[in-house]
Amino acid sequence: MQNIKDVLNLESVGKTVHLRGWVYRIRTSGKLTFIILRDSSGMVQLLSSARSLKEDEHKELSSLVIESSMEATGVIREDKRAVTGYEVELSSYKIYQRNDNFPISRDLGEEFLLDNRHLWLRSREFSAVLKIRSTIFKAFTDFYYENGFYQVQPPIMVSTATEGGSTLFKVPFFGDEVSLSQSSQFYLETFIFSLEKVFTIAPSFRAEKSRTRRHLTEYWHAEAEVAWVDNEGMMEIEERMIEYVVSSVVRENEEELRLLGRDVEFLKNIKAPFPRIRYGRLMEMAQEWGLNLKYGDDLGADEEREITVHFDKPVFVTHYPSSLKTFYHRPDPDNPDEILCHDLLAPEGYGEIIGGGERIWDLDLLKKRMVDYNLNTEDYYWYLDLRKYGSIPHSGFGLGLDRLAMWIMHLDNIREAIPFPRTIRRTKP
RNA sequence: GCCGUUGUAGCUUAGCUGGUAGAGCACUCGGCUGUUAACCGAGCGGUCGUCGGUCCGAAUCCGACCAACGGCGCCA
Numbered sequence: 015m016q017n018i019k020d021v022l023n024l025e026s027v028g029k030t031v032h033l034r035g036w037v038y039r040i041r042t043s044g045k046l047t048f049i050i051l052r053d054s055s056g057m058v059q060l061l062s063s064a065r066s067l068k069e070d071e072h073k074e075l076s077s078l079v080i081e082s083s084m085e086a087t088g089v090i091r092e093d094k095r096a097v098t099g100y101e102v103e104l105s106s107y108k109i110y111q112r113n114d115n116f117p118i119s120r121d122l123g124e125e126f127l128l129d130n131r132h133l134w135l136r137s138r139e140f141s142a143v144l145k146i147r148s149t150i151f152k153a154f155t156d157f158y159y160e161n162g163f164y165q166v167q168p169p170i171m172v173s174t175a176t177e178g179g180s181t182l183f184k185v186p187f188f189g190d191e192v193s194l195s196q197s198s199q200f201y202l203e204t205f206i207f208s209l210e211k212v213f214t215i216a217p218s219f220r221a222e223k224s225r226t227r228r229h230l231t232e233y234w235h236a237e238a239e240v241a242w243v244d245n246e247g248m249m250e251i252e253e254r255m256i257e258y259v260v261s262s263v264v265r266e267n268e269e270e271l272r273l274l275g276r277d278v279e280f281l282k283n284i285k286a287p288f289p290r291i292r293y294g295r296l297m298e299m300a301q302e303w304g305l306n307l308k309y310g311d312d313l314g315a316d317e318e319r320e321i322t323v324h325f326d327k328p329v330f331v332t333h334y335p336s337s338l339k340t341f342y343h344r345p346d347p348d349n350p351d352e353i354l355c356h357d358l359l360a361p362e363g364y365g366e367i368i369g370g371g372e373r374i375w376d377l378d379l380l381k382k383r384m385v386d387y388n389l390n391t392e393d394y395y396w397y398l399d400l401r402k403y404g405s406i407p408h409s410g411f412g413l414g415l416d417r418l419a420m421w422i423m424h425l426d427n428i429r430e431a432i433p434f435p436r437t438i439r440r441t442k443p
Numbered sequence: 444g445c446c447g448u449u450g451u452a453g454c455u456u457a458g459c460u461g462g463u464a465g466a467g468c469a470c471u472c473g474g475c476u477g478u479u480a481a482c483c484g485a486g487c488g489g490u491c492g493u494c495g496g497u498c499c500g501a502a503u504c505c506g507a508c509c510a511a512c513g514g515c516g517c518c519a
Contacts, residue, residue, distance in 0.1 A: 042481095120455085
């Protein structure tokens with residue numbers, strides 16, 4: 015058996031090829047039947063006729079419907095009339111399943127496709143999404159391995175909140191209750207005392223009742239934590255990682271990007287370094303652009319969109335006022351009202367894809383901040399222990415891989431970037 | 444949590460100020476020896492989201508409910 019892509023070349027012409035896959039299109043014209051066969055690698059036109067097959071064999075093939083599965087043997091030749099430039103004249107075949115009519119046809123509603131996502135995965139469009147996603151996950155991992163990081167595996171069932179209790183998913187646990195992880199950050203911090211540079215890719219769960227194009231209740235969270243690195247050093251690692259991931263997709267998946275209509279030239283220009291803008295300066299710029307924002311306001315979706323259209327690269331926003339971020343961020347020693355943190359906003363209106371920064375590593379300050387946030391320090395005993403024994407400066411970040419994928423592919427909704435989206439109103443298929 | 448939109452055949456939909464449901468695709472059958480989302484002809488397919496109300500009469504008007512979608516806030 016061969017992959018379709020591997021036989022679409024001049025060396026194969028005149029040879030007998032053995033293929034298997036699914037019927038992508040079928041149409042008859044008189045005594046000829048054209049079957050477009052697809053497999054994971056591509057598609058090719060098959061020709062069935064009474065010339066090279068028995069009459070009843072040709073008839074059986076002509077009755078196949080879309081997405082039937084089959085095996086095909088025949089001689090391949092060049093033919094400009096066929097979709098991919100080659101055609102296989104069938105000499106024998108095997109049908110695995112001649113199915114009933116496939117539910118998905120040419121008229122497609124958004125809701126219907128979501129209900130039939132398990133079948134829509136077979137489409138050319140979604141196959142391209144899946145291939146690009148695969149590259150993104152591999153490239154992210156490769157980048158950190160190449161830079162001396164260790165991959166670690168934090169728990170998913172946890173008993174401490176990272177981002178505030180109201181968005182926790184509660185799960186029964188032998189008469190007790192646990193939560194699904196919102197972020198692996200605190201656990202990642204435990205690993206740096208032995209491994210120094212660590213990363214993970216794990217699902218995170220947020221019970222936020224969000225109904226937006228950029229939120230999922232279950233999403234793939236890529237996180238890293240690094241010993242001895244400050245806020246600026248962390249941003250340097252992140253921008254090199256983003257460049258690495260984007261250039262990997264451009265190199266491996268140019269065909270898929272074009273199928274999705276993505277402007278590949280735009281992606282080729284995504285090179286580090288990325289601009290850094292302090293929050294205070296951004297507020298001044300926003301006012302110059304006519305936005306109704308003042309110091310102390312958080313960036314809403316509209317503001318992020320307005321801001322990021324002014325850039326053709328991702329942009330870091332740093333030094334937020336401490337009132338806008340959660341307790342573990344380290345205050346700037348030069349200006350304690352601001353914190354040493356950064357968000358990375360994707361361009362073209364996509365907005366936040368990374369949140370990161372320097373962590374508080376002083377025990378007393380961390381305790382004080384937790385008390386300010388009404389957190390029970392006893393629950394976080396293990397997190398506080400990290401500041402008791404050999405505490406060090408360190409930084410980290412969290413990246414929404416589905417958001418990154420959404421931006422790279424220029425999709426309208428994050429649901430189109432993940433095979434089986436979980437949102438407030440969808441747990442099937 | 445808040446605001447909005449939509450629900451008619453397997454899919455995409457038309458249906459005006461109420462008068463008894465129409466099309467395209469898919470599928471089945473027939474035609475065509477070069478099709479490209481083929482084309483041509485025929486057939487199959489609907490308790491108009493659910494429940495209730497108004498009316499001689501409701502897909503259409505009113506109410507409640509359900510579901511999905513879109514947006515805000517929150518975040519990655």
